[in-house]
């Protein structure tokens with residue numbers, strides 16, 4: 041039986057689908073009670089390229105999570121990524137009628153609706169409308185205007201959009217696996233929930249989730265998100281470079297990469313050799329581990345430069361005091377944080393998902409940041425439930441705002 045306090049999350053990655061079942065409990069908050077991981081077929085660079093294969097991959101992951109949790113998954117939060125994702129800042133303003141009453145939730149809804157009514161092509165759809173801050177009669181950076189007096193309410197929002205076709209294809213695959221999509225959540229927003237500290241978000245930080253098909257970038261400052269982008273470079277490209285450099289089959293190189301690659305070649309013994317299967321008559325040969333690291337380093341430097349160019353484009357290179365947090369499967373590469381600090385000259389660390397109980401050892405790996413983050417995202421949306429469970433006093437209007445923010449995609453003309 042699927043209970044009301046159970047929530048499911050499906051991270052549909054380019055290399056693996058990760059389905060998690062979380063249970064909201066009074067004592068522990070969100071506790072992970074089921075995990076199902078299956079290799080992905082039918083996805084390329086973060087988007088579906090074979091409906092049937094992608095559906096089967098999702099189904100396999102969902103069935104594993106159902107068996108592991110002893111529940112049936114009927115609906116889930118689902119991650120979305122791919123080169124079609126775009127983001128923009130949009131501001132809006134509304135007048136507050138009547139001087140005698142304070143600003144109410146309906147005024148906030150109006151201003152958010154105005155911000156969401158941005159003109160976008162008919163083949164694109166709004167995925168998120170995230171209020172960054174409000175301005176009340178010129179008073180900047182108001183986090184919650186409800187209850188304040190003022191005649192003019194401004195909001196600055198980050199609007200995330202995606203291609204309608206990519207969204208429909210992903211939805212079709214998840215539904216084909218027998219699961220309703222409750223909400224599509226941008227992968228990097230989910231990962232941010234699982235790996236970033238509040239202080240990093242306040243002081244300015246860029247998150248890069250370097251996966252197997254994409255690198256998902258998001259930038260936070262003053263406690264809220266101000267940019268999101270998806271770069272089409274990832275661990276897959278790294279493996280491809282090694283295939284060309286070592287002249288060996290993809291699977292053998294992928295294994296060698298995860299076992300022996302390093303981001304800093306000088307730390308690897310120049311004499312050390314590793315055995316791998318290769319093309320040609322020899323079939324198996326010894327290759328220098330230093331050489332493996334040199335090829336790895338070259339591609340990683342290019343990836344890091346791309347992340348840097350993306351944040352420079354929006355003018356946020358020097359102002360991000362907390363630097364760069366790297367997550368995603370490729371962040372398992374030893375030395376990646378050190379290389380990032382050398383190349384970008386900013387602090388860098390590896391982000392491992394945290395914050396939920398019942399997290400088995402296998403999930404304490406950067407590759408599962410998005411999946412774990414999707415369950416954190418559930419907590420944001422279900423703050424009233426959590427409050428009831430924990431018998432806390434009602435909080436700010438923010439949780440409510442996040443929820444109505446999601447509705448705007450339905451209000452917009454397609």
Ligand SMILES: Nc1ncnc2c1ncn2[C@@H]1O[C@H](COP(=O)(O)OP(=O)(O)OP(=O)(O)O)[C@@H](O)[C@H]1O
Nearest residue numbers: 053054055056251252253254275368369370372407
């Ligand atoms: N120890 C390791 N060293 C180097 N690379 C690794 C290691 N472990 C995993 N990877 C790489 O991580 C990548 C998979 O990462 P991840 O699971 O985050 O991707 P994904 O979520 O399936 O895909 P995406 O998010 O890009 O759509 C693969 O390219 C894999 O080779």
Ligand SMILES: [Mg+2]
Nearest residue numbers: 053054251410
């Ligand atoms: Mg991923």
